[in-house]
Amino acid sequence: MNKRKIVVIGNGMAGVRCVEEIVKINPHSFHITIFGKEPHPNYNRILLSKVLQGDTSVESITLNDWNWYEENKITLFTDEPVVKLDTEQKCVITAKRTVEYDELVLATGSLPFILPLPGAKKEGVTAFRDIDDCEKMIRLSKKHEKAIVIGGGLLGLEAARGLLNLGMKVDVVHIGDYIMDRQLDQTAANMLQKELEEQGMNFLLQKHSAEITGHKRVKGLSFKDGSRREADLIVMAVGVRPNTELVSGTAIKTNRAIVVDDYMKTNVPNVYAVGECAEHRGLVYGLVAPLYEQGKILAAHLCGLETTGYRGSILSTQLKISGVNVFSAGEFMDSDDTQSLNWHDGIRNTYKKIVVRDNKIVGAILLGDIQEGAKLFGMIQKKTDYAVLEKEMKSVGDSPANGDALIASMADHDIVCACNGVSKGSIVNAICEQDLQSVDEIKECTKASSSCGGCRLVVAGILDYVQRNGAGEDKVKETICACTDAEHSTLLEVIQLYPGDSQSQIMNRLDWNNEDGCVICRPALYYYMGIHSQSLPDIIEERQTDGTYVIAPRMYGGVTGADQLKQIANVVEKYAIPLVKLAAGPRVELYGVKEGDAATIRAELNAASPLYGKKIHAVGTCAGIRYAGEAIQDSVQMGMTLERELETIIVPANVTIGVSASPRDEAHSLKEDIGLIGVPGGWELYVSGERFYAPMTDEKVISMAAALLQYYQETAFYPEPLPVWIKRLGIVFIREEVLKRKIERKTKKIQQAVAMLQGR
Incomplete structure (x- = not known):
């Protein structure tokens, strides 16, 4: 059997996640080749700031080492960028080789945006995008003292924190009124800025850069208002642009990025795109969770599996900036058609904001204490009614001391790690089944907190809760009815354990108080035995409390005709049916049918008997x-x-x-x-x-x-x-x-x- 040839251009997080999913679904049907322009295996670009800050090493942020490629028989060419595509001959070309493909996945990512300032090419100007940039900044910090970071967004603040750790004095230049204006409102941003200033950062807001000064290397930065600051190193962290250079001149359609449909297909047959180089329904995503979801959808499609397709993502940010926990999701800014609720604790330096439209939760910001982040994100995705959250807040309370209550209130299906789609239930099951003892072990087993790391605090809270309280909170026992002490799950287990038992035998095994049961437990017994048992119930029709029956002839799709209506009218007159009612469906229900007439009426109306x-x-x-x-x-x-x-x-x-x-x-x-x-x-x-x-x-x-x-x-x-x-x-x-x-x-x-x- 000839294996289909998949070529992936890009060895980053989105492309390799797609390959991981393909390997998981169908490891033997493809020959996979990956081209990467960097000399490294796949690594977590999100954690580069941790390397810069000295908190971790390049090796520790590697997601898939060289052995992984070899074990999965994946051909990897590093430090070898593709220079040309030939979509007619279905091949990709590098400076060293030409490789044919059956399916081509473009995962070329994005390029850092460099402001077109005079002096932008001087020595000492760098972006902050890859390992080389990181190593360059570390080298320069050993020789120089003053740094300027242009950009007060997430990447700029992380770069500034890293440079502070390296012993440099850092100015953060931002064109906006406040920092992180794409993730936070002004209140949260001001609180974060105050924290960062106490750590040593200096902020220059509403500043428009004009020129990078110096002869061959950087000496400083001048602004349009005539002021200037000295600097030995300038880091540009002002955003990225999709890398579409490779498809230029081909038939592949681009707009802001490479245009794809819900299955990540481009307009050219057998060519796909995922990640920051892809534009889906007019949007380009830069956060890891949407990119991973795209990779998963594409993998399923390439493996021939049914999939819903990619429908777009609600964006969320959950991370730690210089020791300050931050969460942001959905629509966090106020507008004319929204209302917001705010909690500001100046003593603990915490802030919470929930945005509501038409009584539905559509956005949130948390700063300082972000334990509720996962729960709020799930509510934003589902557009949960605010009354649900209000009820939970009254029962749980609203202070950091109630961390246990917050974790206990989370449903098993609530997503904790948005990047990798890991639920609370998956984490709890992994802790219990594999006796996990640390967050790192949970990360290794489930991937929770392995990407941006923003959910690490919640993962740690779940681990601590399970270790102290067990896998589940104490629940009030809910029996089927007063006839028995058995719960639904217990009844199911017994029926499945003894599939040949009759109804009375099952009731005896569970010490039923009433041997005939009641109108509540009898239908449950009939249903479970009909679905899971080899022995059907002795009684298949459920009487009403007065001993009569209800018969509802089918009107398929709510459609009827003269013949059926005449049949129903004749039956009503012939058997003196006391009540005829239109019910949901819509359908007609005949009430008060006598036991002796039930079978005959069903036959005349071609109405099947309800079994269980x-x-x-x-x-x-x-x-x-x-x-x-x-x-x-x-x-x-x-x-x-x-x-x-x-x-x-x-x-x-x-x-x-x-x-x-x-x-x-x-x-x-x-x-x-x-x-x-x-x-x-x-x-x-x-x-x-x-x-x-x-x-x-x-x-x-x-x-x-x-x-x-x-x-x-x-x-x-x-x-x-x-x-x-x-x-x-x-x-x-x-x-x-x-x-x-x-x-x-x-x-x-x-x-x-x-x-x-x-x-x-």
Whole structure:
């Protein structure tokens, strides 16, 4: 079998993360070649400031050493930049060789922006972008005393802190009114500036640089207002620009960066781009979390796996600047349509700001104490109602002394390490299962805190909490009902342990107080036994409290006709049905059916008997393509098809699927348990109002919805509503599990087909 050839141009964090994911998914299907222009293996560029500050070494920030490339049979050419692309012949060219590809991944990153000032090419002027820049600054600090850093953003402040550690006097020049104006508001920035000034930094704000003075080497910096400062070293940290030089002159489309779609594909076949050189939906991302997510999406696509595609990212910053913890996410600046809540503790020097729009949390800033950062970021992503946070704050309190309560209040699916997508539950499981004793061991095992390191404090808090309290907080035992002391999880375990037991045997094993059960526990027993047991319950129909039954004939997709309506009317008259009610779905429910008439009425109305669970109802809006001009897809037909295809799946609570013909009618779908919205080329799938998967053909909709509901059936408690189940497990976790199952089924089918061919 010939392996497909993947060439990656760029040995940085985004490109190599894509390769890591490919190796994890399918290590034997590709021959991978990586070109890097630096002479080093892949390293963590974010931690260069730690090297400059003397807190760590170049070796310690290496993410993948030489052995990793060799062990995974990856060909790495370092210190060898690609100089030309030939997308027609599908090859890349360096000064030493030409290498062909089947798939090309552009991960060329970005270049530091150098201000076009007179004197910018003098000796002693440097950027702060790679290991060479770092080593150059260390060398110069041994000979000189005064440094100027142009740029009061994150990179500039980290460079300044490093130069202070190296014994230099440092001025930070910033064109804005306050430092870190892309991550902080003025209050937080002023607090941070005060801290940094106490450490020795000097700030020159609202300063416009005019010229770098000196003959051959730097002597100082003059400003447009006529003032000047002396300096032996000038570091430019004023931003970066996407590195698109290599694609210049090719057919690859660029705007601000290389334009890609949701699968990181460029306009040229078999050519992809990830990281800081890629532009997705008009945006270029520079933080590590979006770049890692892009790499993961591209890897799945190259390996032939189903994926939702990259949908863009909400940006967050969580880090430590010169010993000061800072967190920022989402929309942190006030505007006419937002409200903000602020807490400022001058004694502890802490600051918290939460920004709300339409009662939804859309942004936050934390300074000093950032333990709530992970939780707030999750709420910002989900646009959680502020009332939820307010309720938690009342129960947890709002002081640093409540660190334990904050950690205990985090759900297992809450993301702690945004860079690597590591949840609290993953960290807790790793600590318990592998007896981890330090943050570094957790980092090695889970990757949490291995990138920017901003979550290290929270990871340490989780470790400390688990070591003192165990993996879970004490919970009040919630029994199924008064008939038994068993919880839902206990009942499930017993049914799975004794799959051949009858209903009465299961009840005996759990010391049921009432041998007949009640209207609460009987349906739960029927449901769990029907799903997980080899022995179906003795009773399959659940009576109402008055001994009668409810029969609800199916109206697929909410659509009916004269024949069905006549049948229902005849049954109502013939059997003297006392109550006919329109219910959600929509459907008709016949109440008060006598036990002796139930089977006959079901047969006449072609209404299946409910075995042991609830049903799925799908309803389309608009009257489909035929009757609604604004419709993009036929929502009514899709609703009917969905309900017919999914009606055999029994779920723990009724599920309603809303199907909208176009985004103009999305409100209908987004308020239902599951929503489908018609878009050009297919459908977008939403769960509890959050995007789950897109785009999809009609066939994929059926497949994905079935897989999702099957997982809901197997893992939810009876009668846990789907939105509650989503909140308990987390939508990201559920999506990954559903996709993993679909992949496993697809792989199994391929293996079976190969085995059949080999057996011929």
